[in-house]
Amino acid sequence: MPVICRRCLLAEMESERPLYLLMREWLAAVPPEERAEPERYEARLTACRQCDALGEGLCALCGCYVELRAAKARASCPAAPPRWMRAR
């Protein structure tokens, strides 16, 4: 029976390596002016790791892979209240 990682990101799941590599390509294509700064991105992912809505890299509230959602400067957490905010 496969083990479900409740707190993992795609980057940490060997079984999701192909999807992770696709995600990296997508992230590389995001224009720099639309990206969250590296510190903001890491802080967002830290918040996701501590959130009960995270499951195998997916947010149960919005259905997004959090590593993608957190990468966009103008994105925000869908929780109420949000665990992380959009950049100005």
Ligand code: SF4
């Ligand atoms: S609700 Fe917010 S903090 Fe929780 S997994 Fe989704 S995006 Fe991350």
